[in-house]
Amino acid sequence: MLEVRTLLRSVLTVKKLPVMSSQIAGMKYFPPPKKYENIEYPERLKLKIMEKVPQLPSNIKPPKMQKRLRYMRGPETVHNQLIHKQYGIIATGGGRLRYEHFEIIRLGIIRKMVPNRMFAIWRVDAPWQPVTKKGQGQRMGGGKGAIDHYVTPIKAGRVIVEMGGHCEFAEVKRMLELIVNKLPFAAEVVSQEILDKKYAEEERLNKINLNTWNFEYIIKNNMGGCGKWLSPFDHRWFGKYR
Structure with a gap:
């Protein structure tokens, strides 16, 4: 019993040593800000409203047209590069753009872009191809139906809209991704760096194949x-x- 008491006294009388803590504060190095050089702003910074129906002279009757699916098939050979070498939306599959899709793109960009610091331009034409449709309940025959609406055919690789200015890809990516999800065909948000890496990877795979x-x-x-x-x-x- 005496040994236990002496042991408890020795434990209780032990002096607690202070805990030594030291803070090390170092210098934080951040990357230098990006320099925006050789950026050419267009005359119009915002997307214009596209015409719903093409304007024809009063003495010309609006012509009807067949489906002509060849306008949507195959790769785009002309408008497949970014003019301002910054950001944009490129179609990865064929399809058609209606007037409603043009408004979705225009309003989705105008409402979120920073004025006088960003710009956006169209890379597609206004709806020009007529699509005919017969009224509900009509029988087959009787000739081709009346024009219901106009569309713009799109091929794979076509640049739909292009953005740029004093902005980074992270600022524009989320804005354009919301628009891509609403398009009637497959598309992707790209930058000039992404396109360069994509083309370089294709060439590399062809060489080592x-x-x-x-x-x-x-x-x-x-x-x-x-x-x-x-x-x-x-x-x-x-x-x-x-």
């Missing part, structure tokens, strides 16, 4: 008699576009 049995080689040599059942568009674009 050791497999000669690609889709183009199979089609050109009619292996397995594939030329009988393949589409004419597969012979033209080798399975990349429909």
Whole structure:
């Protein structure tokens, strides 16, 4: 019993040493701000309102047109690069833009862009291709129906809208992603850096590819008699576009 008491006294009488704490404050290095050089602003900074119906002279009757799906098939060979080398929306599949889609794009950008610091330009034409439709309950025959609305056909790789100015990609990305989700075809938000990396990666893969049995080689040599059942568009674009 005496040993236990002495042990407790020794524990209670132990002096608590103070805990030494030290703070180390260092210098924080931030990257230098981005320099916006050689940026050319267009005359009009905001997107203009597109015409819902093309304006024709009074003595010309609005012409009707067939579907002409070739306007939406295949890759875009002209308007597939960013003019201002900054940001934009590029279609990854074919489709049609109606007047309502133009308004979704215009209002979605104008309401969120910073004035006098950002700009946006159209890279597509106003609706010009007529789409006919017959009234509900009409029988087949009787000629082609009346014009219901106008559309703008889009091919894969076409630049829809382009943005730029004194802004970074993070400021524009979320704004344009909300618009991409509302378009009637597949599209993506890109910057000039993303496009450069994409093209460089495609060239690299083509150089290091050791497999000669690609889709183009199979089609050109009619292996397995594939030329009988393949589409004419597969012979033209080798399975990349429909």
